[in-house]
Amino acid sequence: MTNIADAKLIHRVALRGEAILTSPRWNKGTAFTIDERKAFALTGRLPFRVNTLDEQCDRAYDQLEARKEPLRKNTFLQSLKDQNWVLYYALISRHLKELTPIIYTPTEAEAISNYSHLFRRSEGLYLTFPTADAMEEDFLEQTKGRQIDLIVCSDAEQILGIGDQGVGGIGISAAKSVIYTLLAGVNPANSLSVTLDVGTDNEDLLRDRLYVGWPHKRVRGQEYDDFVDRFVQLVRKHYPHSLLHFEDFGVTNAKRLLDKYRDKHAVFNDDVQGTGAVTLACIMSAVGVTKSKLADQRFIVFGAGSAGLGIARQIRDGMVTIDGMDKDEANKRFYLLDRFGLIKESLGAEKIREGVQEFVRPDAEWEGVPANDQGEIGLLDVVKKVKPTVLIGCSTKAGAFTEEVVREMAKGCERPIILPLSNPSKLHEATPEDAMAWTDGKALLATGSPFPPCKLPNGKEYVVAECNNALIYPGLGFGAMLSKARELTDTMIIAGTRRLASLAPALKNPDDALLPDFEEAPEVNYEVAVAVVEQAIEEGGAGVDWKKEEVREKVREAQWKPLYGTYVYDPKGQT
């Protein structure tokens, strides 16, 4: 893995003049030194004054500040990324908490939904169904001669809670890649963002004459599987040691594709596994506050899609591996709800999705509980009967955790653990402020997108943890890449999850946040990556021969940092 963390590091670069100024990887803008300007034919192409990276960051931040709307800031940062990677990453790293919501959830959702109207230039790899015959050629065109460690791909069927976004899915692949660099230190030169454009069922996009993707209904079934398979086989053939990250696939494909390829390549589904892991860590922290165990909890998961199922499974696995609970017993602690209310036997095969079976409730258990005329049991009645200790939302149904639901939950337990995880912010099942008020300050809260602190009845502020997979997936993925493991195993994920949970502020002070502050996300993801590599070595899955005691140092050394090295012109150097 290449590394330019050391500013003293020397790069031999083959691009000169306009070519180096228009290469975001190598461009330094006004930071090119006098010697570099001479060597790279830049003296007349740049104004006189040489700036430091700090000065460049100050200038860029001033320009950013002049834009008031988050979406305008997002497009400004997108342009900066196209111009100069070091400056882009240095700027965001210096204002991490302020700018992550601009380039990631919630603003990126808005940018993606306006993708065709905001389009300025292409980024990443567009693989489109009608041109599938040229897929290998297109793939090699962008990757030839490159070291690729990470490939993030999306078919955009369920983007960040805003549904089918067609070709705009490139925006989430690119944003997730950026987060890998910012929070874990993956070299951006070694990652590839991909959109699998198999059409869209989004009627607004299909009707939009400016839509830049393939204007066709989404391809499904065998044709879809063959298209995705063609892509995965290319990845396996050309980059057998890369990590293949799946993002925001639809619920019928997410887990299915993960299972299909898991034992063949290091694949990772963030919505299933990353979300499951961060939520398990959050609940481990919450049960630390309530001085109870995972095994003592009753869980309601509202929204049994990719995230909901991933969460239920990951917590269940946590109950088994951490608390030694029997798997069937652990399954019985979960009550899943979806569009048809509680998922129970009588819903029938049509409404009970593949993968949900282990959590289906027996009908007999619900005799006498009020249901609607279709026999569906809603959230409030499930809460009344179950008296849950944990309520998790990943339904995209804004406001689903109503005052009545939350107050009812608070009647049944001392410290209700409430996690409205749907993104973007406007889709949260409850706002932290409301949930806190309705529980008289007793709730333990975490949300999917960032929220400001909320007031407790005693006037103090409660910091709402951000339970977003970005707190863990970059570390899980980077750890998998560095360990060169052929598979990111469940035990590697649990090792990363336990490490994250061990860093929770609430462990030291029960009034503090359930998860580390997002400001700490780079250090947290470093710890997660270390734990994953250590586990890969321990279980014999690593493709590197590091000793466990060397891992911390090795991970540090491999991290890319946004710093300029010194450039030497070399016609045989890097491009």
Ligand SMILES: NC(=O)C1=CN([C@@H]2O[C@H](COP(=O)(O)OP(=O)(O)OC[C@H]3O[C@@H](n4cnc5c(N)ncnc54)[C@H](O)[C@@H]3O)[C@@H](O)[C@H]2O)C=CC1
């Ligand atoms: N905080 C985090 O790190 C993450 C948050 N999410 C968020 O979770 C939400 C769901 O994402 P995915 O699981 O990927 O989507 P999905 O489409 O796979 O799942 C959503 C599920 O909610 C159900 N649903 C929709 N309306 C409902 C209603 N009114 N009542 C009950 N259930 C309803 C759907 O039928 C579906 O099963 C999104 O908002 C997404 O942004 C997803 C991944 C990570």
Ligand SMILES: CC(=O)C(=O)O
């Ligand atoms: C965070 C994320 O992966 C999602 O909302 O889909």
Ligand SMILES: [Mg+2]
């Ligand atoms: Mg996602």
